[in-house]
Amino acid sequence: MTGRQTPTFQVIPGEKGxxxxxxxxxxxxxxxxxxxxxxGRCSYILKDRNKAEDAMQDVFAKALTHLASFRAESxxxxxxxxxxxxxxxxxxxxxxxAWHERFERETRARNASDPGPQVFExxxxxxxxxxxxxxxxxxxxxxxxxxxxxxxxxxxxxxxSVPTVRKRLGEFAAVCGREFPx
Amino acid sequence: xxxxxxxxxxxxxxxxxxxxxxxAGEFAPDACAEVDRHLAGCPTCRAKLRxxxxxxxxxxxxxxxxxxxxxxxxAQRVPRQRPRRAWVLSISGVVAAAALALFAVRVSxxxxxxxxxxxxxxxxxxxxxxxxxxxxxxxxxPGSQEVLEPGDRVRLGYKTVDERYLAxxxxxxxxxxTPLYPESGSALAVSSTPETVYLPDSLEFTxxxxxxxxxxxxxxxxxxxxxxxxxxxxxxxxxxxxxxLPNPAFAGGQDVFSWLFRKP
Numbered sequence: 001m002t003g004r005q006t007p008t009f010q011v012i013p014g015e016k017g018x019x020x021x022x023x024x025x026x027x028x029x030x031x032x033x034x035x036x037x038x039x040g041r042c043s044y045i046l047k048d049r050n051k052a053e054d055a056m057q058d059v060f061a062k063a064l065t066h067l068a069s070f071r072a073e074s075x076x077x078x079x080x081x082x083x084x085x086x087x088x089x090x091x092x093x094x095x096x097x098a099w100h101e102r103f104e105r106e107t108r109a110r111n112a113s114d115p116g117p118q119v120f121e122x123x124x125x126x127x128x129x130x131x132x133x134x135x136x137x138x139x140x141x142x143x144x145x146x147x148x149x150x151x152x153x154x155x156x157x158x159x160x161s162v163p164t165v166r167k168r169l170g171e172f173a174a175v176c177g178r179e180f181p182x
Numbered sequence: 183x184x185x186x187x188x189x190x191x192x193x194x195x196x197x198x199x200x201x202x203x204x205x206a207g208e209f210a211p212d213a214c215a216e217v218d219r220h221l222a223g224c225p226t227c228r229a230k231l232r233x234x235x236x237x238x239x240x241x242x243x244x245x246x247x248x249x250x251x252x253x254x255x256x257a258q259r260v261p262r263q264r265p266r267r268a269w270v271l272s273i274s275g276v277v278a279a280a281a282l283a284l285f286a287v288r289v290s291x292x293x294x295x296x297x298x299x300x301x302x303x304x305x306x307x308x309x310x311x312x313x314x315x316x317x318x319x320x321x322x323x324p325g326s327q328e329v330l331e332p333g334d335r336v337r338l339g340y341k342t343v344d345e346r347y348l349a350x351x352x353x354x355x356x357x358x359x360t361p362l363y364p365e366s367g368s369a370l371a372v373s374s375t376p377e378t379v380y381l382p383d384s385l386e387f388t389x390x391x392x393x394x395x396x397x398x399x400x401x402x403x404x405x406x407x408x409x410x411x412x413x414x415x416x417x418x419x420x421x422x423x424x425x426x427l428p429n430p431a432f433a434g435g436q437d438v439f440s441w442l443f444r445k446p
Contacts, residue, residue: 027251033206035250036234036241053245053253060250061257077203148197 023064030060034077038084044127044146045088055091059084081147082157089138092130122146125176132175136160140168196220196227205234305399306341307439308378324397324439327425332446335384338363338397341375346399348372349409350381355391355424357417359410362395369404387445394424395443400436408432 038059042052062083063070073079126145130138136158143154144165155165196204196217203209204217221228309322312335322328322336330336338350347369350362363381364370372379387393398409412430420427429438 024251027254028247031247031250032238032242035245036238037202037206039241039245040237054257057250057253057257060254064254064258075203075208077206077208078199081199147199149199150197 027060027064030063034080037077038080041081041084042088044123045085045092045130045142047127051091052088055084055088059087062087078157082143085139085142089130089135093135126172129172129176133172137168137172140165141172144169195224196230198230201227201230202234205231205238304343305346305437306378307397307399308339309395309441310337310339310380311335312337312384322441324441327442327444329444330387330446333386334446335386336395336441336443337380337384338395339378339380340372340397340399341378342372342399343374344401345374346372346401347403348397348399349404349406350395350397351406351409351413351430352393352395353413353417353424353427354389354393355422357414357422359413359417361406361410364406366406369398369400369406369409371403372399387443389445391445392424393443393445394427395441396430397439398430398436399439402435404432404436 035056039052039056042055042059043049046052046055059080063076063080070076070079122145126141130141133141139158140154140160143149143157144151149157151162151165151169154160155162158165160168200217204214209217221231307324309324309326309328310319311322311328311330312319313331313333340346340348348363348371349369351359352362353359362385385395396409396413398404409430409432412432416427416430417424424442427440429440
């Protein structure tokens with residue numbers, strides 16, 4: 001990854017003597033720089049603003065808890081988005097209350113041999129099809145299609161090879177009934 | 183990070199995540215200047231950037247900082263409860279036949295109305311077990327006992343020639359009964375299907391010991407509470423030995439399929 005500089009905010013390890021006001025200053029910096037992006041990702045996946053707010057809080061709490069690794073990131077936002085995506089996908093699959101809805105969605109998708117004339121924006125299409133693919137493919141699809149990262153960037157972010165990412169995108173495209181732009 | 187035009191060959195715009203990083207001030211001066219130059223000549227990316235700026239304003243209006251900070255600090259102090267089971271979605275990937283890891287003890291006991299998908303049955307059920315990496319999958323027929331490896335995920339499937347009402351419930355060694363599909367309310371109505379339909383979520387069992395999973399396919403609607411109670415009664419009747427439980431029975435008449443899983 002190129003073109004980065006050290007984050008402008010100072011992330012301070014959790015020493016016991018950290019003043020509350022300093023912590024608040026750090027948090028405000030995170031809030032102003034990354035709040036909307038993380039909240040947006042959580043809302044995009046969870047489709048529920050209350051759940052998204054809870055998830056966003058979890059993500060920032062995790063960032064504060066793992067300050068050392070967070071500080072070492074060349075792009076804190078990329079790190080946050082990765083954590084938020086993973087966290088929300090976990091919530092989705094744990095959310096058994098939405099099972100009926102997902103079941104119906106899958107049934108509809110299975111029965112829809114012809115997707116019809118309606119053309120979805122890729123972003124929306126990805127959201128609609130998330131329930132049909134496995135966790136890793138979900139993350140790959142979101143980072144590639146929504147974040148518009150390259151294959152190489154997605155591979156690096158998720159610790160997978162480029163061929164694996166390409167394969168996951170191919171699988172996702174097959175589920176969506178679309179061709180994956182190779 | 184590639185800044186401009188590498189996501190798709192035809193694109194000559196700043197990728198969304200890159201634009202967000204730019205807005206957050208993460209770019210080094212040279213990369214920042216590159217984006218600045220691009221923005222100067224690209225109304226599309228300027229518009230996208232304006233949307234991102236407005237998105238942050240809107241976020242701050244909706245969730246004021248004090249509320250945000252309070253929530254984050256609370257989440258730090260008290261992590262939210264995680265579900266006992268992780269639910270994952272369908273497994274795709276290479277399907278490799280794998281030997282079934284069976285216990286020495288047979289699961290079926292006398293009196294079981296255990297169905298296993300034999301020819302002529304009006305209903306069938308199956309369980310598909312995928313490894314953590316989804317590199318291998320194996321099929322577990324009803325009545326089988328399976329040793330799960332860490333990360334193994336189980337997905338239940340059914341096939342029926344007539345309309346049925348479906349529910350899946352598990353019970354562990356301690357008699358804890360957990361509704362799997364659906365979580366509450368009434369059993370789910372399912373239509374006839376010529377092919378096996380897999381339930382949309384897979385199950386990843388956590389903890390130690392064993393778990394007996396029952397899949398009910400009834401001809402008439404039933405309440406999940408009745409099924410849970412029947413499973414509890416079966417557990418008591420079997421004196422807690424999951425390999426020797428009678429089939430849970432409750433009003434309505436149902437085909438019952440079950441699997442016994444030893445958790446990793």
